[in-house]
Amino acid sequence: MPTGVAIRDAREQLFDAAERVLLRDGPSALTSRAVTTEAGCAKGVLHRHFADFDDFLAELVRDRITRLDHRAATLHDAVGTGTVADNLTDTLRDLFGSVAVAIVGLVISRDDLRTRLRRSTPTGIPILTEATAAIASYLTAERALGRIGADTDVDTLAPALIGAGHMLFADRKGTPPEAATVHKVVTAVIAGALTDAPPGTTGAPARDAFVRRAR
Template sequence: MPTGVAIRDAREQLFDAAERVLLRDGPSALTSRAVTAEAGCAKGVLHRHFADFDAFLAELVRDRIARIEQQSATLHEAAGTGTVAGNLTDALTALFGSVAVAIVGLITSRDELRARLRRTTPVGVPVLTEATAVIASYLIAERERGRIAAGADIDTLAPMLIGTGHLLFADRHSAPPDAGTVHKAVTAVLAGACP
């Protein structure tokens, strides 16, 4: 892109480009040059908006965490409707069918990125920690409606569902699992928790 040409929504354009590189080529291919080439802009554009590449990556992760938190509202609206397993199947598919699995790989492969994210997510793995909180909140809402057993251990169920979902979607080289496979896993995790 020629110098002096304004880029509309540069941050979002760079985030989307990073996501495409991450999904297509994996965390090791994610460099500032790869991102700016994918975005079709000069490398200086990234450094005009972010102090360095790890600052860019930290903001990318935080932006994707905000999207997960927005999905929380959709999941909460589903409480009391459909089936608990169906709602969780949809939520896990939406979460892990996106870039979340690739972002977890990125976080685990970059020490400086993890250190920066520790400032806002002091425990757990960013993205997975927030997703677990969303699932736990939904399970509590369903428990209040009597669709999850009063004695169900939500603090155990939520991370089990996130871990199961993550493992089902983790292989980025194969086709994602179909809804039936995800539903079967969710049903197995919820066994005994639904009255």
Template sequence: MPTGVAIRDVREQLFDAAERILVRSGPSALTSRAVTAEAGCAKGVLHRHFADFDAFLAELVQDRIARFDARAETLRAAAGTGTVAGNLTDALTALFESVAVAIVSLVIFRDDLRARLRQTGSKGVPLLAEAAGAIAGYLTAERELGRLKADADITTLAPTLIGAAHMLFAGGEAVAPDAVGKVVTAVIAGAVTPG
């Protein structure tokens, strides 16, 4: 791209370029030069908008967590509608069919990024921890509506669902919603109220 030409939504362009690289080649291929080349801009553009590459990556992860937060609200609003298993299957499929698996790989791959994210208050594995919180919020709402048993152990169910779904998608192959639904149904079987 020629010097002096304004780039619209440069942050989002850089984030999208980073995601494409992550999905295509994994976290080891993610460099500032690779991101700017993928975005079609000069390397200096990234450094004009971010203090350093780790700051860029931290903001990428936080941006994707914020996007998931919007989905979490939709999931919580679904409480009392459809089936518990169906709602969870849809939410987990949407989460892991996105770039979430690649983002998790990135966080695990880069120690400095993980440390930086922990300074911002992220706990556990960023994105997965937030997803577990969203699932727990949804399960709590369903328990309050009586669709889950009063003694349903939500603090165990939520991370179990996240971990099991992550394992399904971690191989990089397409995963059928039926496979996700089967896992969800097995995990929540003891918690769903009969009826």
């Protein structure tokens, strides 16, 4: 890696290399040497920007958590449009079709990494916790519009959806589950919450509430 390269660029190259190793070979293969070899740089580059390897991994997870903001924004834009089941299906496929499942496996497998991540994610599993919060905010907005029942417990329904989605995608090799399969599971999970409100119903107050919670 050329000297003088921007720190942010070096970090992103190392993060991307770590993801490739993680997806290809699994958490047990993720070492500092594997990352720098994959990135095509000297091992010292990683330690120049991070205190140690667990610090690097913690920053990798936090960086990927920030990318959930885009998914949350996309879900926000869907409030009051289409169907609730379709919107949730798209979100789960986007979330678990990415590197998220592999990162969850990484976090579960490393005690020191979980300890460090407690500073930013005090409870639950990082990435899944933040994704659950985004879905809960979406469901709250849809509940305000009347598209799901007024008595729906969104704080229970959201983790149920995340858990079901994770079970579909976890520990799979090759082709991920088809959209129809994910949709079938989503429909089953939310069946008791749906109402007969028309799919085009919209409402500014609900959208504003969603934005405040997502931030």
